[in-house]
Structures are given as structure tokens and as C-alpha cells.
Amino acid sequence: MTLERFFRRRPPQQKENMANDDLPDLWSKCPKCNAQVYNKELEQNLRVCPKCGYHHRIPVKRRIEGLLDMGSFQVTSGKVKAKDPLEFVDTDTYVAKLERARKKTGRESAVYAGRGTLAGLPVVVCVMDFEFAGGSMGSSEGEEITRAIELASQEDRSMILVTASGGARMMEGALSLMQMAKTTFALEQLADKGLPYITILADPTTGGVAASFAAIGDIVIGEPDALIGFAGQRVIEQTVRQSLPDGFQRSEFYEKKGFIDMVVDRRQHRETLANLIAALRNQAKPEVTALEIKVPEPPRTGLFGRRK
Template identity: 50%
Template structure:
């Protein structure tokens, strides 16, 4: 045995067979600094065990936590023009979209599913802050309108989990047009006498707060969620006054009448099930079958 066999070959072998360690193996609590193993955090619905801090939740995890058995049918969403204004700042808008799609695996910031919640058919939309800050553009507007139309045609409640920084600036006036469009679609749901339930998650701001996120028959929020139109710093600089403690947080808005309930994520599914049954006048534990024309389940 020589130096090449004893030293060089093992080092080359270890270099070639080096295992990649995921960057998100451990997650740090923003409030306490507690480190949580990512699998434990996922099993706890992305709530930090020690502090109870609610981390952001991706749409697939959110839908799995709401629907019976973690199964639902994806609602097909219409395609829209990718870059109608040919927008460019430091980077082309089409390149930003490509990066966001590669990062999240989604086409845009909103996902809509149809399935059963405690045996009752419901339509659920989830906004993904990880996709360009959950910004409201034409694709997200079309997704919400399609979800509301699906709820009307199938006679189900519509639940939306809002999380957004506001309208998408790269689409200009076309993104702002989604505010009245979604409002009109919500009115059609109301005319059909079907419930519209909004769950405000962290953060929900800008044009989303100024439209569909504040039009629910029932307004729920997750603990500690930032909810408002402009950010606290902008407001302080405008009015030149110090804001109250906890201003624009879910608990503050509940105490001042803008939110009906602040619900812990572990209790969200049961709370939504009770609300849907109450508003639909459906007896408890009634099994309602999904229509035969529904597509194959999105998850197993």
C-alpha cells in the first residue's frame, strides 16, 4: 500500500460522494431564536412548538391540512398573458416569473382546490407569499374568479387563505383591475346565498386588503398576522405619530372590530368546518358525495 492508495484515493472518493445537506434542515423562530427540525415543524403545521409563532405555509401543505384525508381536486385555472406590458426594471418581468415558477413549482401565486371538509363539499383558494410576495396580478385574479364561479356552480362555501404584499406592479393597471373583478365575483357568490370565508395570514396588505380579503361573511385571522393597507412604518412617517403597540396585528384588529376571530392553526380546520355547517345549515357528520364529473384527486 502506498501514499496514493492510502490518502489520495479516499479523498477523491469522499469528494465525489459528498452528500448535499439541505439548507432548510433547521428552521429558526423569528421571535425566540429557537431552532426546530424542519420535519418536526412540518408535522406541527409550521407552528413553532415553543413560542407558537406561525410560520408561512405553502399552498400544498395548507390544502392537505384542510381537506378530509388530505385529498382534493385541483380546479383548472385559465391561462393569461405572461407579460402584457413588456415590463422591465432591474430584470425582465418574464425572467422574474420564470424564477418564481422554478422556486415554487407553481404557475402563479394562487392555487384552488375542491374537496370535502368534515364531509361537506367546499372550494378553497390559497395565496402563496413565496411566489413574488403573493402579489395580485391577472393570473391570481382569474384564479379567484374561477374559484368563486366553481363554488357557485357546485353550491359550496368558498374559503380563501389570503397572504400578499398587494397588487403586482409589473402588470400596472391590469393588476388593479383584479380588485373590482374579484369583488363582482364575490357578489355573485352572495346572490347564490353561499358563504364566503376569509382567513387572513401573515402578511395581508395592499390592494388585496382593499378588495377581496376584507369582504368575507366571516373574517378569521391567524395569530400575529400583519394585516393592513400600508405598512406601519409608512403610516408613522405620514402621520408623524407613534402607532399603538400591536397595531395592524390580528389581535389588535379583532379587538377593534375588523376581524371576527383569531384562530390558532391547529384549530383552523375544526373552526372552518363548524362555520361552513352552520352557514350551510348542514347537519353534523353528514357525508356529502363529490359529483361524478370531478377530476382525479390531486394528492393521495
Template identity: 50%
Template sequence: MNWLTNFVRPKIQALIRRNDVPDNLWTKCSSCGHMLFHRDLEQNLHVCHHCNHHMRLTVTQRLNLLFDEKTYTKVPLPKVLADPIKFKDTKKYTDRLKEYRTKTGNEDAMTVAYGNISGNPVVIAAFDFGFMGGSMGMAVGEAILVGADLAVKSKCPYLVIPASGGARMQEGILSLMQMPRTTIAVEKVKKAGLPYITLLTDPTTGGVSASFAMLGDIAIAEPGAIIGFAGARVIEETIRQKLPEGFQRAEYLLDHGMIDMVTHRHQLAKTVGTLLGHLRFQSSGLASLSYVSKT
């Protein structure tokens, strides 16, 4: 029996009431390594005070950041087959889904909502990277389509916010089929003469970047976001050459004409609101969105 471990430590812990002290008071910046107090980090919109690194946001944090007064309405999304190819690796796909649904409180990796940004009506489809790395499966494909249909019916802009590692391998070829499906959905919005805007966040990769993510009429990115198809290491091994410094980062893509602007998180809501104001059509408000409650 270890006297220090089994007797002294429990006594000390009881005295200082360690259980009453939250474990998440501090967050370590993954870029510079500085420890950041959680309240200061929240007030700074999860941007590191020391190196300006933009940390990943949950889908709720992202929507609260953009919509006026954090007010918006979530759109009901259709159910899809839970395990279409009966996939199993170290655990069943259905078990993974249950795990992430409990962890995130969301049914899948995408949320569709509508509201106003700077008084301008907009439909937003946002990824949650915390749900299986924001991987794109059938549920995400359906969500993109629902958002596009809603934007067309309400005659308002469509804003998509990727944060994804790419297609979801647990759904096999069905996940890859979402690439052309979502591309067609985007074309539907454009044919209706409506603005389609993408806000590229860290990371935007794989099949997501190879489809709807890079089709925006205006492509905005957060500073430092990784944007590309294959990973840098895979590319280097394939072409047997050293890649340029900052390759696949938002700033590199901006310099090479792949995106339109890199905007600090503090300025995102204002910038998107200004763009929507310039692009806004004659019809205002979201009265036609009342059909959503009937679905």
C-alpha cells in the same frame, strides 16, 4: 496556497460525509430566534414550540391542512398574458415568472381546489406567498373569478386564503384592475346566497386587503398575522404619530371589530368545518363539479 483550507478541510469533510447530511434539519424561528428541529416543526404545523409564532405555509401545506385526509382536486386555471406591459427592472418580468415557477412548481401565486372539510363541500382559493410575495396580477384575478364561478355552479361555500403583499407592480394598472374584478366575483357568490369566508394569514396587505380579503361573511385570522393596507412605518411617517402596540396584528383587529375570530392553526380545520356545517345549504356533495374535468 492555504494548506488548512485546500487540503485539511476537504479531507475532514470527506471523512464525516458532510454531503450526506441535509442542510435543512433546523429552522430558526423568525420571532424568538429559537432553533427548531424540522420534524418537530412539521408535526406542530409550522408553529414555534417556544413563542407560538405561526410561520408561513406553502399553498400545498395549507390545502393539506384544511381538506379532509389531504384529498382535493385542483381546478384548471386560464392562461393570461405573460408580460402585458413588457416590464423590466433588474431582470425581465418573464424571467422572474420562469424563476418562481421553477422554484414553487406553480404557474402563479394562487391555487384553486375543491374538496371537503369535515365532510362539507367547499371551494378554496389559496395564495402562495412564495410566488413573488403572493402578489396579485391578472392570473390571481382570473383564479378568484374561476373559484367564484365554481362555488356558484356547485352551490357550495367559497373560502379564500390571502397571503399577499398586494398588487403586482410588474403588471401596472392591469394588476390594480383585479381589485374591482375580484370584488364583483365575491358579490356574485353572495347574491347566490352562498357563504363567503376569508382566512387571513400573514401577511394580508395592499390591494388584496383593500378588495376581496376584507369582504368575508366570516373573517378568520391566524394568530399574529399582519393585516392592513399600507405598512406601519409608512403610516407613522404620514400621520407623524406613534402607532399602538400590535397595530395591524390579527389580535388588534379582532379587538377593534375588523375580523370575527383569531384561530390557532391546530384548530383551523375543525373551526372551518364547524362553520361550514352551520352554513351548509340543502344541496350536499360536489356532483355538479364534474364539469371541471371538461374544461
């Protein structure tokens, strides 16, 4: 321990007023292959590591920019906010937790949705935001998803739902559980109108979200290496008292087991969805233009991605 500490390289001391401080965060390190990736390149790849294909989590707005025709998206969510029906308190109050999630994301729920076009095809896109309380589904999330599906039915649009959620939200008790049924009922209206419903399961999609609308897309797409399943891995390990096999409950695993139609790299989602939707609606094969990904201004931080 002491030896290790002795030989450990000391982090270079950051001096005040270093000239480099003005340099933006240009590179970041891929957690999987350790490659130094130029941030601009990472953004152009929709946060997929260009070296090894590792899928970083992607902010919901960026995901939608990467899917829809530029400038076509109109947000329709943001109409409801969570209450605290159970007056839930554990180590902290639910109200305080909600407040933190709102501050962190600038949104009222873990759902971001709206209408737009994808290669000219009219769609509603609904994305769950893992940043908001782990993407968990409470009453307001269930309501936003239900309304997004209803909007698609009303306006004859295909429905795309991207899931990233730990499951039903504990802090709203059985009310959260009921959202699984509520959203499924809405999907029936969509089905009655013959409108496609495609789900993209991002990391992670588990619990009550996996076991309701995520699993029953007309077509179910998994993002590479996304964790998917009903029970969490810790719960399973405690139940069966053995460690889990490698790759268990990942997208590729469920593709092999016959539960996911395909695993698709995020950079191909736009083209794949356009082709699938056009085929399901028996329309001409659409022209899919590559997207020019707008790269946001990087935050001012130290050199080599070291944050101050």
C-alpha cells in the same frame, strides 16, 4: 468592533466527508422563542412553533393538506399564466421576474386552488402563495381567484380563501387594480346562492388584496400575528412621521378594533371552518377527525439545520 470580532465564536469549520453530512436536517430554530424545534414536530403542528405558537409561513400545498379531508383535494387552478401587457421594466424586466417566480414555485401564478371536502362538506379552497412574487395580484391571479369563486357557485360549494399578499401587482398597472373589482363581482354570485365565503388572512395581507376580497368574507379569520392593512408600514411611517405602536396592523389589533371576527391558530382552522360552514348552511355539526400530517422527507443538509 475589533474586540467583538475577536470574541465572536468562529463558526465550526465544516470538514469534507464528515460523517454527519449524511444526517438530515432534524431541528430548526424558532425565530421568535429561539427554541430548537424538532422538524417533524414542526410539520405536525402545521409549521406553528409548538413551544410559543409562532406561525411560520407554510407552503400552499401543505396548508391545504392541513385543511381538507385526506385525498379529497383536486387542483383546478393553473389554467392561466401572466403576460406582460405593459412591457414593464424597472431594474429588471417583468418577464424575468415572472420566470424566477415560476421556477421557485413550479406554478404559473400566485394562486393555488381546487375543490375538496372538509369534514365531508364540499368546498373550494383558494390559497395565495407568498412565494410567488410576494403573492401579488395581477391579471392571472385575479382570473384564477374569480374562476375558483365561480366554481364554488356552480358546484354549490362553500368558498375558503386564504390570503397572503402584498397587494396588487405593480407590474401590470391598473389591470391589477381591476382584479379587485372583478373578484368582488364573482363573490356576488356566491352570495346570491347563499353559499358561505370565509377568508383567512395570513401574513401578510395588505394593499389591494386586503382592500377587496380579503376584507369582505362572511366571516374573516386572522392568523395569529399576521400583518394586515391597507397601507404598508413604511408608507405610514413616512406619511405621519412617527413610529408605529407595537402590534399595529396585526390580526389581534384588528380583532380588537372590530374588523376581524376572530384570530385562530392554524392548527384549529380545520375544525373551526367545518363548524362555521356547517352552521352557516344549517347542517348537522360535522365530525372533525384530526389530520395525520404527512411529514415530507427532509432535505439532506448538515447537522442542526445548518445548510451546506
